[in-house]
Amino acid sequence: MMAVRIITDSGSDCLPGEHPNLDVLPLSIAFGETTYSADVDLTRERFYELLVEGDEFPTTGQVNPYAFSQAISRAQEAGDDVVILALSSKLSGTHQSAVTAASQADGSTEVHVVDTKSVTVGQHILVDYALRLAEEGRSAAEVAAAVEAAADRxxxxxxxxxxxxxxxxxxxxxxxxxxxxxxxxxxxxxxxxxxxxxxxxxxxxxxxxxxxxxxxxxxxxxxxxxxxxxxxxxxxxxxxxxxxxxxxxxxxxxxxxxxxxxxxxxxxxxxxxxxxxxxxxxxxxx
The missing domain is CATH 3.30.1180.10 (Hypothetical Protein Tm841; Chain: A;domain 3)
Structure with a gap:
């Protein structure tokens, strides 16, 4: 059975390195001319300091297809199947980026994309559920199907x-x-x-x-x-x-x-x- 790698984005509020089978791809945050990657070169504490102290209202940018492609390639090189859990497609283009990247993957392992229809802790508990299923030895297809079914709950x-x-x-x-x-x-x-x-x-x-x-x-x-x-x-x-x-x-x-x-x-x-x-x-x- 192939190992299953879960990929999500920073909209889930999962932290990079939180779980060995999880990759967290950062959305970008821009304060004026300065652009950061969430949780990579901008800590959560520092973000709130800037938000409260700064004059400029920040803007967020979605994860692009290239970042998803890179993450999929890393997983496939390790021989892992992939399940991507992206923040709600109605709130960000990040889900579409994941779909685009998955459609361009080389097919050496399976890649599934699930619209969590949620964000922050709602998205996080779906990621936790996916990781639990993967640890129980479920296949990537089974993990994706179960998470998709659970998203409405x-x-x-x-x-x-x-x-x-x-x-x-x-x-x-x-x-x-x-x-x-x-x-x-x-x-x-x-x-x-x-x-x-x-x-x-x-x-x-x-x-x-x-x-x-x-x-x-x-x-x-x-x-x-x-x-x-x-x-x-x-x-x-x-x-x-x-x-x-x-x-x-x-x-x-x-x-x-x-x-x-x-x-x-x-x-x-x-x-x-x-x-x-x-x-x-x-x-x-x-």
Whole structure:
């Protein structure tokens, strides 16, 4: 049986070197004239310092087909089959880059591309699931099929501190953003069918955390046999810790609070949501 190499992009917030069977390809982040590769020459901490201190709003650039081709070639030279899990095709051209590169691969081993229809911790738990399946000895085709089937069960819900960054990035209208700030509105968003949607708006952080908890409860339960993950943007995880304490009842049946994997969300997504956001990702019960 061929070994299976998983390739993803920095939109997943997986770190390079996190797992021996995983390659993480960076999206680019530009502050004015300076372009960085996420998690390669720009740490997550430094990114948030630049985001908060700098005058320039950063822009992100997709992973190009050449970078995917290089990663596929490296895997094929080692004799590995490849499964690529790219961030939602509706949010970035990165998935299309992967499809292009896969179509040009030499055919010496299998290459499969899966649209995760998700991003950040939602994409991350699909990568974790793929790695688990590969370790169990599943073939590349089986891994790709299972991940594709599971993608529709991923719930990704986030509480933002502000709509400012979505507004600046052109993701929502200026009027909606301004109104939100005047009322100190905390939006709760999700990624549904690969696109960002606003689930609700709460006044103040406490109401926002309550709204986030309600969304979890209304989703019909967490499948604790599958990976779960939480994330935060900015330099402090204090808000995330507070949320986990507030919503202990949602988790305690399946996982201890201190065992829930947590990540600092990187530059790819941090650019669009800004600091002070928290996110939760899990699989709904099948």
């Amino acid at each position: 991923v719930c990704l819900v986030a509480l933002l501190d502000t709509l400012e960054y979505l507004k600046r990035g052109g993701r929502i209208s200026a009027a909606a953003g301004t109104l939100g700030e005047m009322l100190s509105i905390k939006p709760v968003i999700t990624v549904a069918d690969g696109e960002v949607a606003i689930l609700g708006k709460a006044r103040g952080s406490k109401n926002g955390r309550n709204l986030l908890r309600q969304q979890l409860e209304s989703a019909g339960g967490i499948d604790f046999d599958m990976p779960v993950m939480v994330g935060y943007t900015g330099l402090s995880d204090k808000l995330l810790r507070k949320y986990l304490e507030d919503s202990r009842s949602v988790w305690e049946s399946g996982i201890a609070e201190q065992d829930i994997p947590s990540v600092m969300v990187g530059a790819t997504i941090g650019t669009h949501v800004g600091p002070g956001a928290i996110a939760v990702a899990y699989f709904k019960k099948a």
